[in-house]
Amino acid sequence: MYVAQDWTDYELIDTGGGEKLERWGHVVLRRPDPQIIWPLGKETEAWLSADAHYHRSSSGGGNWTYRTKIPEKWTIGYRDLKFHIKPTGFKHTGLFPEQAVNWAWMMDKIRAAGRPIRVLNLFAYTGGATVACAAAGAEVVHVDAAKGVVQWAKENLQLSGLGSRPVRFITDDVFKFVQREQRRGSRYDAIIMDPPSYGRGPNGETWKLENDLYPFLQSCTAILTDKPLFLLVNSYTTGISATVLLNIMTTLMKPKYGGAIASGEIGLPITASGLKLPCGILARWEA
Structure with missing residues (x-):
């Protein structure tokens, strides 16, 4: 973990x-x-x-x-x-603290790259990963369909003293944005995503992680540069294992890019008991 x-x-x-x-x-x-x-x-x-x-x-x-x-x-x-x-009506607070393990990893990768890195953060919520990547020196494109959380992410960037960094905040349907980036020939050195279990687009389009994650990731690999730095998929969907994410990433990334892939649970330490609380799963590909 x-x-x-x-x-x-x-x-x-x-x-x-x-x-x-x-x-x-x-x-x-x-x-x-x-x-x-x-x-x-x-x-x-x-x-x-x-x-x-x-x-x-x-x-x-x-x-x-x-x-x-x-x-x-x-x-x-x-x-x-x-x-x-900020406590919300859906029990959340606007931040998932277990994601700090990913922020630290991404920051280390970006700082060690020794070259300019362009990051695409999809389903980007309030921008924890966006702020971390910007702090490490990357150019970031932040995409989420919810206007309110995109504004929240902008506030977090300003709070961290990073308002002058090259970050674009885009309120858009993530799937359509990736398709447009393909047509425009845009390329990214790193892609981060935390896709939902279920979703519905503005025109009635449906998303189900089990059915749609593989083809969506396939379309994302089409907008990676020839020498990508990393690809990170995070999930809170129950019923999907870290090994499933590992298998998907291996199938999509290994033949073209080689590199290393790791997967597992992410979690938080519990002070009173010394136990660990599982909070989700991840798979990471890195060059």
């Missing part, structure tokens, strides 16, 4: 009973997590005194209850990077 262990502004304090207790800077949140199927044991004062608690609804969605007044949004840091945190 790739474990994000070098946080100071984030901590996974405890887990159990389908929930996790987390510190985001100075704010402690209590949220559900479907991976946590072990019991909590004792509901300690730390659990009871969480600043905010997200409760799932039996009809879908849920809501936050607040024990203390917290800011609408606040800032946390990872190394020299800064991010706005």
Whole structure:
């Protein structure tokens, strides 16, 4: 498992009973997590005194209850990077801290490349990977279909003091954008993606990861340069294993580019128990 262990502004304090207790800077949140199927044991004062608690609804969605007044949004840091945190109506906070293992890896690869690197970040959300790659010196094209999260990503770039870096933020359907880049002859040295399990396009197009990931990745390899640096696929889709991602990447990348491929789970250390919480899977190809 790739474990994000070098946080100071984030901590996974405890887990159990389908929930996790987390510190985001100075704010402690209590949220559900479907991976946590072990019991909590004792509901300690730390659990009871969480600043905010997200409760799932039996009809879908849920809501936050607040024990203390917290800011609408606040800032946390990872190394020299800064991010706005904001509890949303879908239990998320705008950042997935386990992704720090990918940020650190990408930054190292870009800095060691010794040449200009152009990165395409697809399904880019609030821009954790975008900010990391820009901080390492890359040119980045950030694409997401949701206008609100693209604006959030712009704020994160500014927070990190990287507003002058060559980053293009594009609000667009990711699949159509990649097709247009193929027609335009655009090329990238590195591609990052975190595709959803399911999706629906503006004209009723449907996306299902199990059916569509391979052909989509195939179209992405068509916009890589002749000497690409890396390709990273991250997934939170249950039922898809890291070995499946490994097999797809091997089939697509090895014959043309050689290189090395690794895959596995990503996760976070749990302070109270010493256990690790699995949070998703990845596959990485590198030159």
